[in-house]
């Protein structure tokens with residue numbers, strides 16, 4: 001997810017562009033840049049946060065009344081000035097900024113290079129600048145040149161273009177990534193988030209997928225990519241900048257929980273090959289031979305990423321038949337792990353900067369393991385230091401508590417398990433069944449999110465609790481551990497994740513009417529055993545909040561409350577079952593007057609040991 005802004009009118013563009021980038025910095029902040037059309041096209045870019053670009057602009061202030069700007073969340077190509085947007089064409093007369101993923105950029109790049117285009121970056125987005133150039137050189141209008149470029153693209157985009165060929169004009173289009181047009185007086189604003197426009201225009205047009213806008217100081221036209229006119233409805237823009245950055249949610253955490261259906265779509269985009277019945281993981285292409293001869297996989301991670309790794313272990317062992325051990329990273333590096341030439345070590349990390357995980361990774365590398373990074377932040381230390389990797393495409397996660405990042409890690413591990421499995425005898429039919437169920441999950445997750453208000457009510461009912469057991473078996477155990485961590489870290493409740501089968505071996509002594517238990521009990525292969533744990537709790541007067549799947553009324557008489565989510569296969573249940581646990585923790589924190597986004601004592605990325 002990146003931040004995009006554009007301006008065309010009669011005033012200098014730069015002030016709006018720099019202020020707009022600051023308002024959108026939460027969308028991505030590993031590099032940024034501006035392009036302004038004055039006497040000629042001027043582009044200024046910088047790696048790092050917006051402040052680094054602002055420093056550059058103090059000495060290189062481009063003047064002009066048409067401009068575009070971009071703050072990047074890298075998906076292809078590490079953060080660097082060369083990979084920062086805007087990207088220019090070969091003539092350095094046209095520039096684009098892009099938010100999204102171009103799935104067929106490889107073939108487009110090859111075609112363009114064969115026609116003599118010279119590329120200056122490793123990004124997928126740059127192909128748009130060169131496709132635009134070809135349209136402009138064919139004499140097309142800016143809008144038509146952009147439309148013809150986009151008609152070659154598979155993937156998603158929010159894109160804005162300007163060119164010396166058409167001074168005083170700007171064109172923008174969207175497919176899958178948001179774009180808003182601010183309607184000013186003889187000036188127009190474009191942004192990936194209305195927060196950037198607030199205070200500059202009172203009316204906005206939310207472009208719909210497949211729509212394109214062309215604007216100049218004289219006016220604007222909204223049309224479809226195939227030139228059909230479109231009636232762009234102007235809506236009133238209200239609210240505060242902070243509120244808009246959270247898409248109207250009170251906290252980033254709730255916004256990120258609700259983003260999860262789209263996050264899962266982003267994780268899967270371009271990686272599901274139903275014809276071959278496998279997952280396509282381009283970042284593993286160069287280590288295919290070593291993957292084929294693995295005899296052991298170690299997963300090293302911390303916190304939520306560690307719990308995602310526990311789920312990944314079961315998937316990989318079940319579908320690929322490779323023994324998997326999962327270590328808390330801070331333990332792995334000190335236990336003199338056994339590593340052979342056929343060992344792979346996978347570091348799972350949202351930030352890619354967690355000190356314990358990095359230390360474990362370096363120890364594995366020192367011992368000769370094949371190292372794989374499963375990270376969210378492109379260009380992070382883990383991404384740079386591993387032999388191969390898979391990006392989780394969760395987008396920036398602002399809230400300290402891991403929610404969409406955890407979901408993306410589990411889904412990415414599922415793709416890895418299928419990828420490895422298909423090399424080791426997993427039938428294509430089984431792989432297709434897993435992949436098609438993964439593709440159905442965004443809609444099922446969305447249906448759980450529609451119940452959000454019910455979890456606020458539950459949080460109130462349990463608002464006075466100081467202790468909680470979170471119990472599960474099989475795939476339910478890592479889910480219990482992650483759910484308990486959420487309640488601990490943002491609501492400060494002592495929630496303990498435990499194996500439901502282990503309760504009777506001691507911990508049950510804690511159970512009484514004042515010590516509730518949340519039990520994860522979908523109708524899976526261990527349901528009956530988990531049910532008996534519920535009965536053990538009830539026999540001691542303990543209260544049970546059960547999480548099960550729709551259609552299961554079996555627990556209604558046993559549990560005080562029952563949360564039901566859509567039935568999914570056992571291995572994929574965590575991707576749906578985690579949502580109620582996230583929402584329960586979120587509302588429990590809010591119920592207690594706490595700030596879920598910035599819990600005490602915590603940091604988003606623990607870069608110290």
Ligand code: AGP
Nearest residue numbers: 303304305349350351354401402
């Ligand atoms: C989870 O809610 C916490 N924020 C924390 O446990 C986190 O998962 C852990 O610190 C690992 O971070 P990473 O994924 O960036 O490596």
